[in-house]
Amino acid sequence: MSVSTTLPLTVQIRRGHLIGLIMAAAALAATITWLLVAVAFDSATGTQQGILRPSAVTPATPSTGYPSNYRGLP
Numbered sequence: 576m577s578v579s580t581t582l583p584l585t586v587q588i589r590r591g592h593l594i595g596l597i598m599a600a601a602a603l604a605a606t607i608t609w610l611l612v613a614v615a616f617d618s619a620t621g622t623q624q625g626i627l628r629p630s631a632v633t634p635a636t637p638s639t640g641y642p643s644n645y646r647g648l649p
Contacts (some may be wrong), residue, residue: 588596
């Protein structure tokens with residue numbers, strides 16, 4: 576009995592198996608992408624809520640960008 580120690584030059588795979596492998600790889604990539612986006616937007620939402628809370632330093636009324644003694648054009 577002899578055993579070949581060389582590697583084959585080509586690998587043959589049936590078309591159906593190849594399509595299945597491609598579909599599985601695409602589904603796995605889509606799932607990983609969805610999970611990463613969900614985690615990123617979930618943590619960003621929590622951060623935004625923390626920023627938008629009023630504090631003692633934040634004025635209650637929005638600023639117009641003008642000084643408090645500004646009366647308009649002369």
